[in-house]
Amino acid sequence: MAEQTSSPTGLPALSTSMSEDGRLLDAPRTRQTESATQSATRSVAQRAHRPDVRSALGRRARANGRSTKPVIKPPRELRGAPDLALWANPTMWLFIVFVVLTAGSVGGYLVGWISAPFAILAGVVGRYVGFTVMHESSHRVAHKNSSLNDAVAWLPALSLTLSPHTFRTCHAQHHSHTNDPIVDPDYEVGRQPSVLRLAWLVSPLWSYRGRYYKMGWAKTRRHLWIQIVIDIALIAGLIAAIISGNFGSVVIVGILPLFVAVAFLTFAFDLLPHKPYDSTERYFDTRALPSRALNIALLGQNYHLIHHAWNTIPWYRYQAVYAAVRPDLKAIGARVDWGD
Incomplete structure (x- = not known):
């Protein structure tokens, strides 16, 4: 089930396919596509602290002779989107928790019902929980109904300043190129010196955008413009908040919860499970x-x-x-x- 499209930015998009075991894999590329992709990623590679790490990982893989063999198969009944009623689906409950905490943190603080620390905490936990909803949706396992599966990703994605399309495309590249210092958007933390990694935990806020725009990962022009409109709205909203004197409230209900949630998500989903980034x-x-x-x-x-x-x-x-x-x-x- 391969999918390959031309990027609306003019660069060929990295194509992906789904293997029988559910992995997102690269579809075969032509020489022209490979050349254009290498050109688009050259600036990223030049900024890497260890420019030879990619070839070193390749040599390690060949030396160890490791591949997808042996094939290990988990019980089939535990795989795939669950055919459950809404009330019995844990991901749907996470969505409800996300909505209550995120909306409550904003509304409760603005009307004076809760203090700033509680608003920040609720906003952080709400976004943290919402990420799993968006993540499950990107893998088509939030719900068996595809329309509902896609719909529940929108609010969590927007709370993290992304569109569901942007996240799904970037996350697919993370799965296809895990720990690759050039292509993997989650490697941004891994390429930093150890002393800087904790300070770099919010890097997905720019590394996802950078690769999505520069490397032509948007699968359609509409997907690209959705993310552009989101970014324009964010900038316009910040300017409006500053001019109106409400920037402090935006920091409490928006900026701080966003940064803290992204930092913890990067630690839990990236740094903790992938460190020391020594294998692809x-x-x-x-x-x-x-x-x-x-x-x-x-x-x-x-x-x-x-x-x-x-x-x-x-x-x-x-x-x-x-x-x-x-x-x-x-x-x-x-x-x-x-x-x-």
């Missing part, structure tokens, strides 16, 4: 950190290895799949325990 190979490009407490706090992302290996598994089934396939993953040397 399936089963070895991320890890699992088994813990019941973390499973609740991180909404399953402590089993990030499960998500990357089979991204059609809903977040609330990661732990069950981990228990089923852990012996097989352990046998091939995957990072499935603390200290691996």
Whole structure:
């Protein structure tokens, strides 16, 4: 099920396809497409602190002889969008929590019902929870009804200043090129010196946009313009807030919750599971950190290895799949325990 389109920016878009095991993979490229893509990414590569890291990762993969073999298959009943009633779908409950917390943080603060610290906290937690809804939607596992699956992504995405199309496209490249220092938009933290990584946790706010615009990842002109309109509206809103004297309120209900939520999301979904960014190979490009407490706090992302290996598994089934396939993953040397 391959998909390849021309970018509205004039650069060929990186095409993706879905394999039988649910992984987002690159479709075959022509020499012309590869050349244009390399040209578009050259400036990114030149800024990398370790420009040879990509070739080093390739040499490591070849030396180890690792590939997608052996094929490990989790129980089929745990894969795919759930055929559940709305009230029985955990992702739909997360959407409700997101709406209540995010709307409550704004409305409650502006009418004086809650203090600034509570407004910030509610805004952070709301966006954090909403991210999982958007993330599940991008993998088509938020709900079996495709229209509902797509619809629930919009508000969480907008609360993080992106369109669902922008996130899904960039996230697909993260799955197709995990830990690749040039293409992976989530590698922005990984390319920083260790002392700067914590300060760089908000980098997805610009790394996603930078690659989406520069590398021509928008699949249609409409998708591109939706993100452009969002960015124009953000700038106009900030200017209006400053002129009207309401910038302080915008900081409390918008800017601070956004930055804190993105920083924690980057830590939980990127830095923690992908560090030390030393492999681009399936089963070895991320890890699992088994813990019941973390499973609740991180909404399953402590089993990030499960998500990357089979991204059609809903977040609330990661732990069950981990228990089923852990012996097989352990046998091939995957990072499935603390200290691996």
